[in-house]
Amino acid sequence: xxxxxxxxxxxxxxxxxxxxxxxxxxxxxxxxxxxxxxxxxxxxxxxxxxxxxxxxxxxxxxxxxxxxxxxxxxxxxxxxxxxxxxxxxxxxxxxxxxxxxxxxxxxxxxxxxxxxxxxxxxxxxx
Numbered sequence: 001x002x003x004x005x006x007x008x009x010x011x012x013x014x015x016x017x018x019x020x021x022x023x024x025x026x027x028x029x030x031x032x033x034x035x036x037x038x039x040x041x042x043x044x045x046x047x048x049x050x051x052x053x054x055x056x057x058x059x060x061x062x063x064x065x066x067x068x069x070x071x072x073x074x075x076x077x078x079x080x081x082x083x084x085x086x087x088x089x090x091x092x093x094x095x096x097x098x099x100x101x102x103x104x105x106x107x108x109x110x111x112x113x114x115x116x117x118x119x120x121x122x123x124x125x126x
Contacts, residue, residue: 021055024103028096035089036060036075037082039100041108053108057083057100 089097
């Protein structure tokens with residue numbers, strides 16, 4: 001289990017714990033690719049953005065570029081369809097899909113500000 005220590009510096013809460021992709025294993029990534037989606041980063045370095053990269057769920061746009069997947073066309077027409085799929089799998093009890101939803105929106109460059117639920121850290125999370 002990961003533990004997070006919180007400090008306050010110039011009025012901001014700072015943490016020292018795992019970063020989002022410390023919790024997302026190669027096994028999680030491989031399973032997501034087989035299903036046709038990825039957990040990746042969303043850059044908000046555009047005008048009006050926060051200047052940080054956030055974790056987001058996306059459809060796999062070009063499966064033919066990934067060796068050994070066994071399919072060449074995207075399984076989802078849109079990113080929203082991929083998110084709907086991940087949510088449906090989480091509602092069916094998949095810990096991996098629950099973890100993906102829990103990680104979505106976290107800032108990639110910063111440590112997590114709260115502990116990941118213990119249930120989602122167990123070995124059988126895939």
